[in-house]
Amino acid sequence: MSKKLVVVGAGMASGRMLEHLFAADPDAYDVTLFNAEPRGNYNRLMLSPVLSGEKTYEQIVTHDDDWYAANKVTTRFGEKVTGIDRDRKVVIGDKGEVAYDKLVIATGSNPFIIPLPGHDLPGVIAYRDLEDTEAMIALGARPGARAVVIGGGLLGLEAAAGMAARGVDVTVVHIMGHLMERQLDESAGFLLRRSLMEKGITVLCGANSEEIVAGPDGRAAALRLDDGTELPCDLLVMAVGIRPSVALAKEAGLAVGRGVHVDDQMVTSDADILALGECVEHNGALFGLVAPLYDQAKVLAHTLTGTADAFVNKEVSTKLKVTGCDLFSAGDFADAANREDIVFRDPSRGVYKRLVIEGDRLIGAVMYGDTADGAWFYSLIKDRTDIAEMRETLIFGPAYQGGAAADPLSAVAALPLDAEICGCNGICKGTIVDAIAGGATDLGAVRAKTKASASCGTCTGLVEQVLQLQLGDSFKMPAAQPVCACTDHTHEDVRRLIKVKELKSQPAVWQELGWKTPNGCHVCRPAVNFYLLADWPLEYADDPQSRFVNERKHANIQKDGTFSVMPRMWGGITTPDELRAIADAADKYNVPTVKVTGGQRIDLLGVRGEDLPAIWADLNRAGMVSGHAYSKGLRTVKTCVGSDHCRFGTQDSTGLGIKLEKVLWGSWTPHKVKLGVSGCPRNCAEATCKDVGIVCVDSGYQVGVAGAAGMDVKETERLANATTEEEAIELTIAFIQLYRENAKYLDRPYKWVAKVGLDWVKERVVDDLDSRRALVERFEISQSVYRKDPWAQHVATERKRYAPLADLTLEAAE
Amino acid sequence: MSWIDIADIEDIPLRGARVLKTAMGCVAVFRTGEAEVFATADRCPHKGGPLSDGIVHGHKVTCPLHNWVFDLNTGQAQGEEGSIATFPVRVEGGRILIDGTAVGRRSAA
Numbered sequence: 001m002s003k004k005l006v007v008v009g010a011g012m013a014s015g016r017m018l019e020h021l022f023a024a025d026p027d028a029y030d031v032t033l034f035n036a037e038p039r040g041n042y043n044r045l046m047l048s049p050v051l052s053g054e055k056t057y058e059q060i061v062t063h064d065d066d067w068y069a070a071n072k073v074t075t076r077f078g079e080k081v082t083g084i085d086r087d088r089k090v091v092i093g094d095k096g097e098v099a100y101d102k103l104v105i106a107t108g109s110n111p112f113i114i115p116l117p118g119h120d121l122p123g124v125i126a127y128r129d130l131e132d133t134e135a136m137i138a139l140g141a142r143p144g145a146r147a148v149v150i151g152g153g154l155l156g157l158e159a160a161a162g163m164a165a166r167g168v169d170v171t172v173v174h175i176m177g178h179l180m181e182r183q184l185d186e187s188a189g190f191l192l193r194r195s196l197m198e199k200g201i202t203v204l205c206g207a208n209s210e211e212i213v214a215g216p217d218g219r220a221a222a223l224r225l226d227d228g229t230e231l232p233c234d235l236l237v238m239a240v241g242i243r244p245s246v247a248l249a250k251e252a253g254l255a256v257g258r259g260v261h262v263d264d265q266m267v268t269s270d271a272d273i274l275a276l277g278e279c280v281e282h283n284g285a286l287f288g289l290v291a292p293l294y295d296q297a298k299v300l301a302h303t304l305t306g307t308a309d310a311f312v313n314k315e316v317s318t319k320l321k322v323t324g325c326d327l328f329s330a331g332d333f334a335d336a337a338n339r340e341d342i343v344f345r346d347p348s349r350g351v352y353k354r355l356v357i358e359g360d361r362l363i364g365a366v367m368y369g370d371t372a373d374g375a376w377f378y379s380l381i382k383d384r385t386d387i388a389e390m391r392e393t394l395i396f397g398p399a400y401q402g403g404a405a406a407d408p409l410s411a412v413a414a415l416p417l418d419a420e421i422c423g424c425n426g427i428c429k430g431t432i433v434d435a436i437a438g439g440a441t442d443l444g445a446v447r448a449k450t451k452a453s454a455s456c457g458t459c460t461g462l463v464e465q466v467l468q469l470q471l472g473d474s475f476k477m478p479a480a481q482p483v484c485a486c487t488d489h490t491h492e493d494v495r496r497l498i499k500v501k502e503l504k505s506q507p508a509v510w511q512e513l514g515w516k517t518p519n520g521c522h523v524c525r526p527a528v529n530f531y532l533l534a535d536w537p538l539e540y541a542d543d544p545q546s547r548f549v550n551e552r553k554h555a556n557i558q559k560d561g562t563f564s565v566m567p568r569m570w571g572g573i574t575t576p577d578e579l580r581a582i583a584d585a586a587d588k589y590n591v592p593t594v595k596v597t598g599g600q601r602i603d604l605l606g607v608r609g610e611d612l613p614a615i616w617a618d619l620n621r622a623g624m625v626s627g628h629a630y631s632k633g634l635r636t637v638k639t640c641v642g643s644d645h646c647r648f649g650t651q652d653s654t655g656l657g658i659k660l661e662k663v664l665w666g667s668w669t670p671h672k673v674k675l676g677v678s679g680c681p682r683n684c685a686e687a688t689c690k691d692v693g694i695v696c697v698d699s700g701y702q703v704g705v706a707g708a709a710g711m712d713v714k715e716t717e718r719l720a721n722a723t724t725e726e727e728a729i730e731l732t733i734a735f736i737q738l739y740r741e742n743a744k745y746l747d748r749p750y751k752w753v754a755k756v757g758l759d760w761v762k763e764r765v766v767d768d769l770d771s772r773r774a775l776v777e778r779f780e781i782s783q784s785v786y787r788k789d790p791w792a793q794h795v796a797t798e799r800k801r802y803a804p805l806a807d808l809t810l811e812a813a814e
Numbered sequence: 815m816s817w818i819d820i821a822d823i824e825d826i827p828l829r830g831a832r833v834l835k836t837a838m839g840c841v842a843v844f845r846t847g848e849a850e851v852f853a854t855a856d857r858c859p860h861k862g863g864p865l866s867d868g869i870v871h872g873h874k875v876t877c878p879l880h881n882w883v884f885d886l887n888t889g890q891a892q893g894e895e896g897s898i899a900t901f902p903v904r905v906e907g908g909r910i911l912i913d914g915t916a917v918g919r920r921s922a923a
C-alpha cells in the first residue's frame with residue numbers, strides 16, 4: 001500500500017518536486033496537495049508578462065486538472081492549512097484533517113509590508129499572486145489611473161513596467177540611491193532608470209516614505225514622503241521584500257530560524273516532515289529565486305524515494321523581465337579578498353558590463369543593454385572556471401576573444417548632428433561634418449570655415465574627434481592629455497559633453513563618457529564633481545566623497561593629521577569680541593599655534609578632527625563663519641584701510657572688499673580665488689597680483705584680473721574701468737562666473753585667461769551687457785545653494801561623521 | 815573569528831570612511847558600495863596620513879597627505895613599497911560586523 005504524502009502549498013517548488021517524485025516512483029505515495037490560493041500550480045515568475053499583457057493566465061498554468069487526475073493527486077485548493085498535529089501525524093485544513101506518513105511544507109513566503117501609517121488601507125497591495133496581478137490589470141482599464149510602487153527592486157520594477165504598459169501613470173519610490181542596488185552598481189542603475197523614465201515611469205531614488213494617506217472614500221489616495229511631497233495614487237503597490245512563511249512550522253514546534261531549518265536532504269527537525277522553497281533556511285541561507293528551489297525539489301523527491309542526494313546552494317543569476325530593459329546580474333559583488341573589476345561601456349548603444357574577478361576566477365557579472373553573454377559568464381562563475389588565459393578579452397564574451405578595446409570616440413559618435421559642439425559660436429556637429437565633407441580636413445580649416453573652436457578653444461578636443469570620426473586614419477589626432485587613466489577625454493571635452501549631453505550625475509558621466517573604472521579615482525572625481533555643480537547648481541547635489549579631505553571636512557589637514565580652523569574676517573576687519581572668541585576657542589581646545597596669515601585673518605592650527613564641530617559651534621556663536629581657507633573657492637578679499645582713514649585713499653576700499661567677500665563667499669571655483677582691493681595706486685593690499693584685483697582711483701575703480709603671486713608671479717591685466725562700486729562688483733562676479741563655467745579644474749584664473757585670451761573674456765564680461773547680466777544671474781542661482789556657512793551646516797547635521805564610528809577600546813576595558 | 819557588530823551601514827557615506835578605535839590602534843572602515851565594506855589600519859606607512867580621510871574609489875583609497883593609493887583587498891600600496899594591515903569585516907542585514915579577534919578585542923571575562 002502506498003504511503004500518505006501531504007504537501008502544503010502548490011507553488012513553484014512543490015510543483016517541480018511532485019514531477020520528480022512521480023518520475024522516480026509513481027506509486028510510492030498517495031498525494032494530497034493543499035493550496036491557500038484557489039488554484040493549483042502555476043508559474044509565478046510569469047505573472048509579470050501576464051500583468052504587462054504579453055501572456056494570459058491560462059498560458060502560465062504549469063499543472064492542470066488532467067495532470068492532477070493522471071497522478072491521482074487529491075487537490076484541496078483554496079483551503080488553508082491551519083495546523084499540524086505531529087503526535088497524531090495529521091494536518092488540519094479549513095475543511096478537515098488529513099493524516100500523513102510524510103509531510104512536505106512548501107508555503108513560500110509572504111510579502112513584507114512596511115508598517116507605515118495607512119499600510120492596512122484598502123488600495124494597498126503587494127505583488128505576489130494572481131489576485132494582486134488582477135488588481136493592477138483592473139487599474140489599467142481606468143483612464144487616467146495613477147499608481148505608486150514602493151520598492152525599486154526586481155518585483156517593484158516589473159510591477160511598475162507592467163502597469164505602465166497598460167497606460168497607468170506610475171511612480172516608483174526607492175529608498176536607496178539607485179535602483180536594484182543589490183544587483184547593480186550605480187552606472188547600470190543609471191541606465192536602467194533612464195530606460196524606465198523613457199517608458200514614462202517616474203523614478204524617485206533616495207526617497208523615504210512616511211505615510212499612506214486615505215482619501216474621502218477611505219481608500220489609499222496618496223503616499224507622503226518625509227520631505228512633504230505627496231504622490232497621489234489610486235493603487236499603492238508595496239514590493240519591498242519577502243519573509244519566509246514559517247507560521248505553520250513554528251506553531252508545530254519545528255526548528256525555525258529566519259526560515260524553516262532543513263538539512264542537506266531537505267528534512268526538518270522532525271524526520272517525517274520535509275520542507276523546500278522560499279520558506280526554508282539552509283545553512284543560514286534564504287532563497288528568493290527559483291533556480292536553487294528546483295535543485296531542492298530534486299533532492300527532496302530523492303529523499304522521499306530513498307535515493308541518496310544532497311542539496312548544494314550555488315550562485316544565482318537574475319534577469320529583469322521588463323521589455324526593453326535588458327539586464328543581467330550574477331554572482332557576488334560583496335566583500336572578498338583580491339578582487340579586480342573590469343568595466344566595459346559603450347555609451348552609444350547604452351551598454352554597460354562589469355566583471356568582478358578574484359584570483360583567476362570570475363565571481364560576479366553585471367550587464368545592462370547587451371545581456372547576450374550572460375549565460376556564458378554565469379557558467380564561468382558557477383563552474384569556477386580558471387579564466388587566467390582569457391583575462392584580457394574576457395569582457396568581450398565568448399564570440400570575441402582577441403577583440404578591440406572600448407572606443408574612446410563613441411561618445412562623440414553618438415551625438416546627434418544638431419548637438420552643439422562649440423558653445424561660443426553656436427556651431428553644431430552637423431555644420432562641422434558638412435565642413436569636413438566640403439574639404440576642411442584639419443583643425444585650422446574647420447576653424448576658418450565654421451568658427452568652431454576659434455574662440456575659447458575648450459571644444460578643440462571635440463572638433464578633433466569629429467575630424468577623426470569623419471576622416472578615420474587619414475586624420476592624425478594630436479595627443480591630448482586625458483583627465484586621468486579612467487578616461488580618454490580631456491578636461492575640456494568632459495566639460496563640454498556635460499553641457500551638451502546634459503549629464504547631471506556622476507554615474508551619468510561615467511557611463512555616457514565611457515569611464516574605464518567603476519567610479520573614477522582621486523584625480524577625476526573632484527573635477528567631475530565640480531563641473532557638475534558648476535553647470536547644474538540646482539539639480540546636482542555636491543558629493544562630499546568626491547572631495548579632498550580639506551573640502552569634505554571644511555578644515556585644512558596638517559602633516560600630523562590634525563586640522564587648522566580659520567574663520568572669515570570680512571575684508572580683514574575684526575572686532576574685540578571676535579578676537580576674544582578666537583582667544584577663548586584657542587584656550588578651550590588647546591590650540592598649539594595661533595597665526596596671523598598672509599590673507600589678513602587668524603589661523604588656529606593643530607585642532608583635533610573630533611573637536612572640529614565643537615570649535616566651529618563656539619565660533620558660530622560669536623557670529624563667525626568658515627573662512628574657506630581649504631577650498632577651491634573664494635578665499636580672502638584683502639583690503640587696505642582706504643578713504644576712511646588713509647590720507648591718500650580715493651574710495652572706500654575696505655567697504656568694497658567686504659561687499660565683494662559677502663557676495664562671493666561660499667562659491668566653488670575651479671581653483672582657489674583671491675581678491676585684493678587697494679584704496680589707491682600705492683596698492684597696499686597687493687591687488688595687482690590677485691586673481692581679481694581692484695585699484696581705486698579718483699575716477700572710480702580699475703578692475704584687473706589674472707594676476708598671480710604663488711608658484712608664478714604675474715601682474716593683473718586690466719579687465720575694465722568701472723565708475724561705480726556696483727559696476728566693479730558686477731564685473732567681478734561675471735568674470736568669476738565665466739571662470740567657473742569654462743576653466744579646467746585646478747587652473748587658476750591666470751592660467752585659464754592665458755588659454756582663452758583676455759579679449760574673449762572681455763567680450764562676454766565687459767562689452768556684451770546681456771551676457772554680463774546673464775553671468776551674474778547664473779552666479780546668483782548657484783549662490784542660492786552655496787552661500788551658506790558649511791560649519792553651521794555640519795554642526796547641525798554632520799556632527800557624528802567627525803566622531804569615531806565606535807570605540808572598542810572602551811568595551812575592552814570594562 | 816568572533817564577529818562584533820560595530821555600526822549601521824548608513825553610518826558611513828557611500829565611498830566614505832569612518833574611524834574605529836580598537837586595542838590595535840585606529841582602524842579605517844571604508845564603504846565602497848551600497849553594502850560593501852573594508853577595514854584597514856588607518857595610518858599610512860609613508861608619513862602617517864589618516865587613510866579614513868582619503869578619497870575612496872573602486873576598491874582603493876588615496877592617502878590625503880601625498881596620494882599613495884592602497885588596494886583595500888590586500889593593503890598593498892600601488893607602485894610603492896609599503897602596505898597596511900587589513901581586517902575581516904562584512905555586512906549583514908544592514909549592520910557592519912568586524913572580526914573582534916583580528917582587531918584585538920579581549921573577551922570581557
Ligand code: SRM
Pocket residue numbers: 556557558564595596597598599600601603629635636674708709710711712748
Ligand atoms: C595659512 C597660509 C600661510 C600663512 O601662514 O600665512 C597658507 C597656507 C597654505 N597654503 Fe598658501 N597660505 C596662505 C597664503 C598664501 C598666499 C598669500 C595670499 O593669499 O595673499 C599665497 C600666494 C598667492 C596665491 O594664492 O597664489 C599662497 C600660495 C599657495 C599656493 C600656490 C598657489 C599657486 O597657484 O601658485 C599653494 C598650493 C596650491 O594651492 O596648490 C598654497 C597652499 C597652501 C596650503 C593649503 C598647503 C596645503 O595644501 O596644505 C597651506 C595650508 C596650511 C594650513 O594647514 O593651514 N598656497 N598662499 C596663508 C593663508 C591665507 C588665508 O588667510 O587664507
Ligand SMILES: Cc1cc2nc3c(=O)[nH]c(=O)nc-3n(C[C@H](O)[C@H](O)[C@H](O)COP(=O)(O)OP(=O)(O)OC[C@H]3O[C@@H](n4cnc5c(N)ncnc54)[C@H](O)[C@@H]3O)c2cc1C
Pocket residue numbers: 008009010011012013014034035036037044045046047048079080081082106107108109127128129155158245248276277278279287288289290291293319321
Ligand atoms: C511577480 C513575481 C515575479 C518573479 N520573477 C522571478 C524571476 O524572474 N526569477 C526567479 O528566479 N524568481 C522570480 N520570482 C520568485 C519566485 O516566484 C519564487 O522564488 C518562487 O515562486 C518560490 O516558490 P515556492 O514554491 O517556495 O513558493 P510559492 O511559489 O509562493 O508557493 C507557495 C504556495 O503556498 C501557499 N501557501 C502558503 N501557506 C499555506 C498554507 N498554510 N496552506 C496552504 N497553502 C499555503 C501559497 O498560497 C502559495 O501558493 C518572482 C516572484 C514574483 C511574485
Ligand code: SF4
Pocket residue numbers: none
Ligand atoms: S609656503 Fe609652503 S610651507 Fe608655507 S604654508 Fe604655504 S604651502 Fe605650506
Ligand code: FES
Pocket residue numbers: 858859860861862863877878879880881882
Ligand atoms: S602619508 Fe600617506 S602618502 Fe604620505
